[in-house]
Amino acid sequence: MSIKPTLREYKKPEKLSDYPEATCFEAGHLVTKNAGWRNVRPVINDEKCVGCYQCYMYCPDGVIFKKNDKVDIDYDFCKGCGICAKTCKLKAITMTEEER
Amino acid sequence: MSDRITAKNITDNEFFYGHKACAGCGGSLAVRMALKVLGERTFIALPAGCMSAVGFNFPQLCFSNNAIISTFAGTGSIITGIEAGARALGLKDYHVLGMAGDGGTADIGIQALSGAIDRNDRVIYICYDNEAYMNTGIQKSGLTPFGAKTTTTPAGKHIHGNVKNKKNMFEIVAAHGIPYAATASIAYMDDFIEKVRKASQVDGPSYIHVIAPCPTGWGIPADRTIEAAKEMVDCGLWYLAEYYDDEFHLNRDPNEFTSVSDYLKSQGRFKHLSDEDIALIEQGRDKKWEKIRAWN
Numbered sequence A: 001m002s003i004k005p006t007l008r009e010y011k012k013p014e015k016l017s018d019y020p021e022a023t024c025f026e027a028g029h030l031v032t033k034n035a036g037w038r039n040v041r042p043v044i045n046d047e048k049c050v051g052c053y054q055c056y057m058y059c060p061d062g063v064i065f066k067k068n069d070k071v072d073i074d075y076d077f078c079k080g081c082g083i084c085a086k087t088c089k090l091k092a093i094t095m096t097e098e099e100r
Numbered sequence B: 001m002s003d004r005i006t007a008k009n010i011t012d013n014e015f016f017y018g019h020k021a022c023a024g025c026g027g028s029l030a031v032r033m034a035l036k037v038l039g040e041r042t043f044i045a046l047p048a049g050c051m052s053a054v055g056f057n058f059p060q061l062c063f064s065n066n067a068i069i070s071t072f073a074g075t076g077s078i079i080t081g082i083e084a085g086a087r088a089l090g091l092k093d094y095h096v097l098g099m100a101g102d103g104g105t106a107d108i109g110i111q112a113l114s115g116a117i118d119r120n121d122r123v124i125y126i127c128y129d130n131e132a133y134m135n136t137g138i139q140k141s142g143l144t145p146f147g148a149k150t151t152t153t154p155a156g157k158h159i160h161g162n163v164k165n166k167k168n169m170f171e172i173v174a175a176h177g178i179p180y181a182a183t184a185s186i187a188y189m190d191d192f193i194e195k196v197r198k199a200s201q202v203d204g205p206s207y208i209h210v211i212a213p214c215p216t217g218w219g220i221p222a223d224r225t226i227e228a229a230k231e232m233v234d235c236g237l238w239y240l241a242e243y244y245d246d247e248f249h250l251n252r253d254p255n256e257f258t259s260v261s262d263y264l265k266s267q268g269r270f271k272h273l274s275d276e277d278i279a280l281i282e283q284g285r286d287k288k289w290e291k292i293r294a295w296n
């Protein structure tokens, strides 16, 4: 299992004692997605992808991951910056209008 | 010293995830990749600046390793302290990393950084340089280049943005006689991660100065961050180099530069520059390269 913070349920504190005591807390504690920021959505064409992983190396959010020698995207945290599409020499990633 | 880290063999672990940096933020890529090279047993300290602001928003805590926000001026002293603490506890196999912005490094944090290098402890300091104080709304720092428009160096009729040149942080650090220092760009990722790996093997302080464009502050589309970082190197306004064994080494010496004008004109912060301004910038570049080419 690789290390990667995952989204989890968060119960809003109701009383003071529910808050952490000091200004420190659990590492990798994610409670909100970034998907809502996205206006355009990267879509991978598996036929074209050769698994060079350049998109994975240049994604500022680390949302591209290796899968079966190709790549896939964690759409919960992709902001749609489009760097992956620009980075892919084979044009295997296209940015498409995000559906709402 | 071999065993290069590549796209194929780099860890799947993500240590900077779910952060709130702007889409296409270059600084966040530098932080993400540095941590992938150094691994889970890395204590990272980040001063006030975008990377701490986007990484620690309780209850959204985006580092999966041990991470702390330092005072704005104190990155250098905090990493020295963490290293001393880890050593006192008898910890083994760990790295202590500080990642500060250009303002946090070249201006307010410079004396703490200088002290940390002087103490000669095993700490890694990476300056992610986006060439202005971005987190507070794009003010000029000591690393803002000549001609750049910021909120404190506006582009007027008579004064065309910043009138000062970028401080030479790499050589300022090298002048300490540091065991290892390097310059890098997030566009040359293999080079950057190799330099982080080298820094991790140094028995003493190390410093990497990595150019990490900020689409928000540079006035470029979010998908152009990597291109801008590449163009800056290719047109000669940045260079890839190392310093070790008391000597400078130029890593990349292109036969021909790409157009400085194209680099500048593609960014909102330089749009106002006149042909004379651009000629001045080119002259500055040529003078610089004359010096650094003599290193090899």
Ligand SMILES: Cc1ncc(C[n+]2csc(CCOP(=O)(O)OP(=O)(O)O)c2C)c(N)n1
Pocket (backbone or CB within 6 Å): B027, B048, B049, B050, B051, B072, B073, B100, B101, B102, B103, B104, B105, B130, B132, B133, B134, B135, B136, B141
């Ligand atoms: C002592 C102190 N002065 C001022 C600030 C306000 N401040 C917070 S972040 C920041 C800008 C940081 O700029 P830089 O180091 O370049 O990092 P960036 O935001 O560009 O990533 C400033 C001025 C502060 N937090 N502490």
Ligand code: SF4
Pocket (backbone or CB within 6 Å): B020, B021, B022, B023, B024, B025, B026, B027, B028, B050, B054, B130, B134, B135, B213, B214, B215, B216, B217
């Ligand atoms: S303002 Fe710039 S440096 Fe800050 S998070 Fe946004 S893109 Fe990154």
Ligand SMILES: [Mg+2]
Pocket (backbone or CB within 6 Å): B101, B102, B103, B129, B130, B131, B132, B133, B134, B135
């Ligand atoms: Mg900055």
